[in-house]
Amino acid sequence: MPKVAPIIPITFAVSHNDEPRNVILDFGDNRDVMSATRWRVPRELEDDESMQARAADAREYALLAAKRWKHYRDTKTAAFSLDQL
Secondary structure, three states, X not given: OOOOOOOOOEEEEEEEOOEEEEEEEOOOOHHHHHXXXXXXXXXXXXXXXXXXXXXXXXXXXXXXXXXHHHHHHHOOOOOOOHHHO
């Protein structure tokens, strides 16, 4: 039986500023999630209220996602690979 390549990580193309870019989707780990809790709104955005609000929303989303991740990790219900889904 031939060995089948894993489907994770997944590479696909997206459009950014009308330019094609390849991105990689992969499972994160505890270190990745904890790094998201240290995100801050950059000072460069102080003069742009719209971008400052977007960055604050992204930070809040990251904090809520990290909180959810910690719950699943601590209750041992998190998937760490595609096989565990």
